[in-house]
Amino acid sequence: MAKEPRPAAELSIWEDAQQMIEKARRDGVETVWDRFEQQTPSCKFCELGLTCKNCNMGPCRISFKEDGKMKRGVCGADGDVIVARNFGRFVAGGSAGHSDHGRDLIEVLEAIVEGEAPDYSIADEAKLLRVSAERGIAVEKREVMDVARDLVESCFSDFGSRRKELGFIGRVPEVRKEIWRKLKVMPRGVDREIAEMMHRTHMGCDNDAISTMLHSARTALADGWGGSMIGTELSDIIFGVPKPVKSTVSLGVLKEKEVNILVHGHNPVVSEMVLAAAGSPEMLELARQAGAEGIxxxxxxxxxxxxxxxxxxxxxxxxxMTELAIVTGAVEAVVVDYQCIMPSMVQAAACYHTKFITTADKARFTGATHISFNPATAGAQAREIVEMAIEAYGRRDQSRVEIPGKPVDIVAGFSNEALLEMLGGSLEPLLDAIKDGSIRGVVAIVGCNNPKFQHDSQNVGLAKELLKRDILVLVTGCVTTAAGKAGLLVPEGIELAGPGLKKICSALNIPPVLHFGSCVDNSRVIQLCGLIADALGVDICDLPVWGASPEWYSEKAVAIGVYCVASGIPVQLGTPPQITGSKLVTDLALTGLEDVFGASFMVEPDFMKAVEIMDARISQKRLALGLSA
Structure with missing residues (x-):
């Protein structure tokens, strides 16, 4: 017998989501919550991480015998080894995703330098010169494009096998670098560490769980301080450094009388061009001819x-919310690049007039319209995409359009550069606020949603409770939308903050929660921690800081968590990764890494309990620094 669907109010805390869940049911559109129910209960062996498909003598699944001893796979690998192998490959997958994003940005910068990308340019020459000089490239009295050419080569070399240390390792406090060298986890090259992880986890290679876990840390560090950091820095150079900007959030941002185009994925290379094309007089005139008031x-x-x-x-x-946006019936086109894009969106789009357009050859979707995006022809291809959306507007069935709610105001676009500018060019005002207790600590809430939780309940609940305790919150990725809809991304949100944080945010006229970018931009967070640690003359693990991903789901989120912990930043997760079948690996993640890196993971699905643990550690770190708790 089919299960009775759960009330929409149990699935999401947001009214716009609840309204669209109900509409999806009326329209016969399957959503992520429907499929989650179909997959419940999940395989216990898989949940524990005790399955192995790494060779054809299996697949194997490991359980305990009656005497309490663990069985072994056909090759003889025990549960600890199998769990560590699976975790290592999980981290490698996440590291590959964000780092390959970084490589794409290098290729675009190279195309700009070679004159093969006429629709792109270098938006921030000052940052180009600053980053180049930091990486040891001569910049004085040189043409910008010559410097950029050298930066391309320097960044590409971070992906290879010949470096002993990555180009941005100078941003890491010296004491932290010594820990990495001692443990032999200093990242050498992005592709090298990922390839070595795949080699180590081949049958007959690394059969020591702790050894495999340490290389997981090395692989993740190559992403955080390498591939992801390159992605962030080159995006800033090509498209500009983010600065505080007013905007809006919620499904209410869709326009009933305009051509609605949604950009989705992770890489701005495509979406920046689509935005530029949509604003051109030619495309706006085409939209008006189609009966729309704009794009x-x-x-x-x-x-x-x-x-x-x-x-x-x-x-x-x-x-x-991605499927639900299509369910509004008001979206003419969804233009995607890669990562975190549900294949189900193709089927959802087919239920309406929506064009689902893919642009990356490494992310093809069966049933989608594919345009192989090329920097050399980006402008023309972006105009082609916008024309498709305009054509779709003429096929929109207005009787099926339902745009829920109204837009919610937000202030977004913070970066390390914007933060320093706001502080007068120095970290001292921030350090003073931390020292006097106005800001007791900083927590970065990262990424995802997961249907295992009521949508955004943990993300918003955690942020609100931290603010009450004078803890500044930074958000990246999907938490941004949640914080914005909750009213935390506007200066008025300080009413939810404690007295110290309220005073600081009021003086700077900033929200109590700062939008720090996309998930790849967590590299900004670890860089900021490095700057603060250097300014205080301590290691990153000595700071009153945390990372958190209460509703995580992806391999990338685990890679981020591992590079944060390996950098000295403890991380809260709402659910455990698939490691709990091994007591050795679980104990290492929850407590053992504290002795290795000065930080570890905390798994706690209840945000109230999580805040208590985070707050206690922040007090402990403050006291150790000679500050008030």
């Missing part, structure tokens, strides 16, 4: 965050 570009997930921070485009939703 509205909205964002989903991290591509939305990229354009939000730099261009101020509105955000329609986060991960669990």
């Amino acid at each position: 509205n570009i909205g964002g989903l997930c991290c591509t939305g965050n990229e354009l939000l921070g730099r261009q101020g485009i509105p955000m329609a939703g986060n991960h669990l």
